[in-house]
Amino acid sequence: MGPHRENFRSEGRPVSQPGTVTLLVNRRQCEIEADPDLSLLEALRDVLDLKGSRYGCGAGQCGACFVLVGGHPVPACDTPLWAVAGKAVTTVEGLGSPDAPHPLQQAFIAEQAAQCGYCTSGMLMSAAALLRRHPAPSEQQVREALERNLCRCGAHNRIVRAVLRAAAAIGGQP
Structure with missing residues (x-):
């Protein structure tokens, strides 16, 4: 094993360092200071306090966490934050409001x-x-x-x- 092995995950990818990821969530620009490998679901729920998307299976198989990325349904639980950098994300909170539901x-x-x-x-x-x-x-x-x-x-x-x-x-x- 090489001297830098501790800086790599088992897949051989470098371990991500915390940084700023910018994305558009429900038509608002958001800058999230986090590990880019953090799941989109964790960023939405724990960082942005958008609790509408649910944690279900954690493997992208149940649909409880689906959000729209570029207009397409995507499982937020297994989508890393880096994969949506610079993209438009819509959560259920962005669909409508209590005063004007979709x-x-x-x-x-x-x-x-x-x-x-x-x-x-x-x-x-x-x-x-x-x-x-x-x-x-x-x-x-x-x-x-x-x-x-x-x-x-x-x-x-x-x-x-x-x-x-x-x-x-x-x-x-x-």
Whole structure:
């Protein structure tokens, strides 16, 4: 082993040093002083105090932590901070506000599309990405867009109805 082995992780990458990572979160520029290998989820929850994205599996498999990066749903739990440097990140807090909720948030309430609510923020973000790409999605397209999001409570049918309702409210469907 070489003399500098302690400065490398097992994958052979250099250990990151703390620094400043700049990104755009919910339309606001943020400078985060942290290890660039910190997960985006940890930065959002622990540094920026945005608690809407949930920690689920920690492996990017459940969708509870999904945020939008460049308009695409991304698991924040396994996305390192360095990977979003300079990019636009939207969390569920950036979708709407209590005074002006996003049509998806309104539809989720109307359809009672949350039971325990743990998956809701990730579902909302995946649905928002879908509606940006396809303003008038079919039920099948909604189901496919949400297939990476797990809901242990079994609220999927209500969630699908909520997304279709939101599409109609936005003007995507008659």
